[in-house]
Amino acid sequence: MDLTALASAHPDHWSKATGIRALTLDAVAAANSGHSGMPMGMADVATVLFEKHLKFDAANPLWPDRDRFILSAGHGSMLLYALLHLTGDTQFPIEELKNFRQMGARTAGHPENFLADAIETTTGPLGQGIANAVGFAMAEEILRAHYGKKVVDHHTYVIAGDGCLMEGVSQEAITLAGRHDLSKLIVMWDNNNITIDGPVTLSDHTDQVARFQAAQWHTIEIDGHNPDEIDAALTEARKSDKPTMIACKTHIALGHAAQDTSKGHGALTDPEQLIAAKEAYGWKTGPFEIPQDVKSAWEEIGKRGVADREAWEERFDTLPRSKRETFNRALALDAPRKLSATVKAFKRQMSEAAPKLATRASSEKVLEVLNPVLPETVGGSADLTGSNNTKTADLGVFDTDNRKGRYIYWGIREHGMASAMNGMALHGGIRPYGGTFMCFTDYARPAMRLAALMKVPTVFVMTHDSIGLGEDGPTHQPVEHLAISRATPNTYVFRPCDTVETAESWELALTMKESPSVLSLTRQGLPHQRHEHKNTNLTARGAYVLADAEGSKRRVILIASGSEVHVAMAAREQLQAEGIGVRVVSMPCMELFAEQDDAYRKRVLPGGSVRVGIEAGVRQGWDRWLLGERGKFGKADFVGMDRFGASAPAEELFDKFGFTAENLAAKAKALL
Template sequence: MTSREQHDRMANAIRFLSMDAVEKAQSGHPGLPMGCADVATVLFTRFLKYDPKNPHWPDRDRFILSAGHGSMLLYSLLYLTGYEDITLDQIKHFRQLGSRTAGHPEYGHAAGIETTTGPLGQGLANSVGFALGERIMNAAFGNDLVDHYTYVLAGDGCLMEGVSQEAIALAGHLKLNKLIVFWDNNNISIDGPVSLADNTDQVARFQASGWNASHIDGQDPEAIAYAIEAARHSDKPTMIACKTTIGFGAPTKAGTNKAHGSPLGAEEIGGARKFFGWDYPPFEVPADILNAWRDAGKTGVKARTGWEGRLAEADAQLRSEFERRISGTLPANFDAVLTDYKKKLAADKPKVATRKSSEMALEIINGAVPE
């Protein structure tokens, strides 16, 4: 089997798990996972730094599915790479009450879900905070302890939302160069062609906001890999406009809004199986492909153990402060600082505008919380 053939079969595992889960649930969005499977496969097998057996490792790369309706893409990836929270049984219970595989990813339901997404644009905006957090922590602790990327998959709807403009403007202004956004440029919305509602030149828009941005074939693994590699060596955030086909492989619904938000139907899925040569029953991933995915999930172990060694060897005070920040614990003197300031305010009784009082409070808090 050539490397391209293996890539195709690994990507098809995502496609068919997604189709089958949506079909069984009779609810969901198969089109995005089918169209973006190649992007996801290249990212998770060749670039993303992660360890499914230690999913909360602080210096892992983050993957955020801003287009949260395509959740089966993420759940398929988590199952295939070996995250224990997402089993095949969870995939089979997609969108069912009590399952971890909700219709849109929910933080805390399963390891590997970095943030709750669903309201379009929210994940993209969250990602700017993730990338800014990495920048701030890196400035405090250096590359030995903090050196990771934030990757985002966003759709047309994400980029139409107003929150996206504020987010991309801030990221470009701050030159958050470890932020890489894949735009699922499939030209389809829930109502039909995107042109019904929008004709924005998204590449020009991102470039105007201080980003690198370019068009690629989102179903060409080498083009995807080349674009990611270039983005990782940039001094700006990057948006990669991935030209894809929604519902890729579906014989009559590919490239149409009929592949967006409803089950494809048994006949259409059967046609997709013929198109891809996927001669397996629903939910079955052949052993060689599942093993290839599980091997991909192990590639981050070396990076993770190396990082743990560097943390263990770090200065004790530095390590303690790093662990405090990662845990979300406030500094030991935080309560005392605020109590003293409240007493001072009670004694002085300053007459100031509300906006000024907020500024004064933030100055005290910022002084007590170095992060």
């Protein structure tokens, strides 16, 4: 590349873009790790975006109607950190950049949304950002439809790399965006033909432009180092009535000895090459030093949105008070006042009606009363609406001609759904929930983990939660999936046993602020358990005594969740009839039980009894409740699955694998 020509053609632009490149080189050198090439290659695109298109106010990174900027190619985190520092974000003083990738810094190896206000989402696992962005753009459409264009009217801009586009989730994302004409979603593809292993062509010959067109996107191809072309493309994209993909032909590690090579993808720390690159840029200041005129120019850019934001605030104040309150309440993830009363009334009614229902059907009943109280919920399913029972009458279906619709037909895209739900939650103003079969936790995993890491309260509705789904067989029968979600930090797994516990689980899931929830729901009908109405949410304690020893001394504690609670209750009856005192503990949420104080936990699970756990899944995760963390509880056993299931009617499977009152009672007696 002839850098001199680039610099002289657009000197103002060049110095601003070089600021990004220089900071990247310096920070990566200081950390002795990181990815230099991507920020250096996309500096021109990012500069034009921030200078001329992105609606933002660096002093108010949380302004609700800002444009969203998502760095899907998260390894290029220095691009974002440099932009935030240059535009004057007070959370990114130069010290943060000097501490790139060090303990406690906001400038983590990959952008982490919970470390700084201006970081919209956590990226790094490739493809997630672009898939989140679909949720951001959907959220904008939905909120615009509900609140009006004068308070919600912004774009979602994404920088995605070759890696993002190779990941399968990107296909789910772009076909969703294409289906829904998400015209305010603009993806800038860093088309540098380099991956870690070598040129992209080593592993891919895809015509990306044709691929996006096949997904009903508008596409534009430009030289990613020409600011005029970048500006024109962004202007054109903003006018399109389809989502737009701008293919930006770039040189990775522009101007460095490693330009256009896979070495350029990584950490460029060679001191001499670093100096040579800065010389080639015409950059004369020392490490982490930005010439005052360049810094000032960037700070002006950081203030570009001030007037817009102020005008927006004035417009927002003209909204009716109730709308404003709902908007702010949803954004703050606060529960509406009516929620608690609605749940209580529903529980009272269900305690009396005591319906025999599959918990997926219980869940639908709950949603029928909660969705009208929570206008911020957006539901959906990955093509299993009738099976996941996620759609309620009032929601309406989100579509190109009904942006107010609060139900999404996600199609057969569990991963895309989960990532987009995270995006909705990150956007703010929406509480997303979506369903699939629990076994397909596997497909959604990358996004489910990120929900937990990012601290967003996405709700994953996982029905058909065991061999109880029957004939579909082991490919569809989760065995290890409760353990998988329970192993994941900051994730609450709810496995309710009846309609009342299901309502309590939903109440908790829909009031979480910083954690995702997994609802584990049955396909098969379950007898009702909670006959006495209590206003308290017992599920909030994680576990509680559902039935205690009667008549004789307690010698056995049976601990069960979900569809096995009624088996434990039946085993209790058998044992009580033999004069053995039995307590049944319902344990709908291990994580919440773990959070209770010692006294409560000891009250529910006192010593001196043998314990048998029962759950139609693997034992992994149960020992803490059976044995205690230090093995102090004594004798225990477990009825669960230690193999994959089989294809047969559910009742036969439960018999075959020992989920019967007889077997459970026998296990308890064997311990006595």
